[in-house]
Amino acid sequence: MILINDQFIKRNQDTHIDIEDRGYQFGDGIYEVVRVYQGKTFRLDDHLDRFERSAKEIFMELPFSKTETKLKITQLIEMNNLQDGIVYFQVTRGVAPRTHAFPQNAKPVLTAYTKKSPRPIDQFKNGIKVVTVEDIRWLRCDIKSLNLLGNVLAKQYAHEHQAEEAIQIRDNTVTEGSSSNFYIVENGKIYTHPADHFILRGITRIVVEEIANKLGIPFIEKLFSVKDVYRADEAFISSTTAEITPVIQVNDKVIGNGPGPIVRAIQEEFQKLI
Ligand code: PDD
Structure with a gap:
């Protein structure tokens, strides 16, 4: 029905x-x-x-x-x-x-x-590869609008490059995935783009912040570049369907040593909530 x-x-x-x-x-x-x-x-x-x-x-x-x-x-x-x-x-x-x-x-x-739809358990366990693309979307990405052409083109680009997600870059700054929010971890702290007009404030992102607070992991909203991503200890995405998925490779650069301890801790807490 x-x-x-x-x-x-x-x-x-x-x-x-x-x-x-x-x-x-x-x-x-x-x-x-x-x-x-x-x-x-x-x-x-x-x-x-x-x-x-x-x-x-x-x-x-x-x-x-x-x-x-x-x-x-x-x-x-x-x-x-x-x-x-x-x-x-x-x-x-x-x-x-x-x-x-x-x-x-x-x-x-x-x-x-x-x-x-089944949960993508393999991806939760093993992580995914992502590629970067220019963020060509409009300036009100905070609205969950039916206009998804920018997101569609970004995801298609990812799939044509054997990647699961496209991480979008605007003015040298990482905004978010084509259908997910994006995070890096450095020195035990989580960094993500501020929830302004350039990204969608994901519901899963709210949950990630709550979990980080519970675990005493600093959750910092700050602009960062692809160079910062390459240097990160860990990276991950979140969304309703991807839940908390580790990112193990960005373009040709391997991030950390596979899924790291912070993303595992967030995943573990997330699992308790569902
Ligand atoms: N997408 N950013 C974008 C551009 C998104 O399309 C989504 C979700 C998110 C994560 O939001 P949430 O945690 O509330 O799912 C971030 C959905 C799943 C979709 O369009 O299929």
């Missing part, structure tokens, strides 16, 4: 997305991806708070309150009997004759679906 506004319907049956839906034509909308572990959502409230913030930043009214959306998302998971996977939901500005400015009478369109 999938959700369209307040209707639960079968996928591929009675599904209708208008050709002039603004999400389809302009990417004019916002989304969230939430992890489900053993039938339970992980940090759904945080995702819904970010969803509301994204909507506000693009001057879009959401069709349902936070409580109503939460109920619908939870119902969808139950209906589909999803145990381990993700729930995706988005809201577009609605359907109207195509013109760039906001339409007068369009009603926002909510859609949601669930997908089974």
Whole structure:
């Protein structure tokens, strides 16, 4: 089953997305991806708070309150009997004759679906290779917008270079992955890009900060360059789907000696939360 506004319907049956839906034509909308572990959502409230913030930043009214959306998302998971996977939901500005400015009478369109997906355990254990790419995205990467072309091109570049993720560089500064946040560890301290307009404030990033605080590991928001990454003791990424994944190679440079003690400690604590 999938959700369209307040209707639960079968996928591929009675599904209708208008050709002039603004999400389809302009990417004019916002989304969230939430992890489900053993039938339970992980940090759904945080995702819904970010969803509301994204909507506000693009001057879009959401069709349902936070409580109503939460109920619908939870119902969808139950209906589909999803145990381990993700729930995706988005809201577009609605359907109207195509013109760039906001339409007068369009009603926002909510859609949601669930997908089974196993946790990438091998990558958690062994780590991944990443490559760097220029960050060509717009200047409001803090909004979880449907416009993902910059991210799509970055991830494609990574895959064409036998890497799992692309780490984006803006003005000689490492911002974030194409679909993840990025961190380095030096002398027992975690460094990551400040949560400003140049990155998405990941929900998993919030969890990483909480874990670091609990373990007494300094969590420092600071700009750093690719040179700093090459010198780092450890590196890792975080996201809803990648959780906490060690990075063992950046371009041709091997980082540390495989997954290091700080990333292992964060992973261990993360595991206790799910
Ligand atoms: N992506 N940065 C970007 C650009 C992202 O797209 C994501 C998540 C993150 C991490 O955010 P979170 O911890 O809240 O998942 C950071 C999701 C998973 C996606 O688009 O599939």
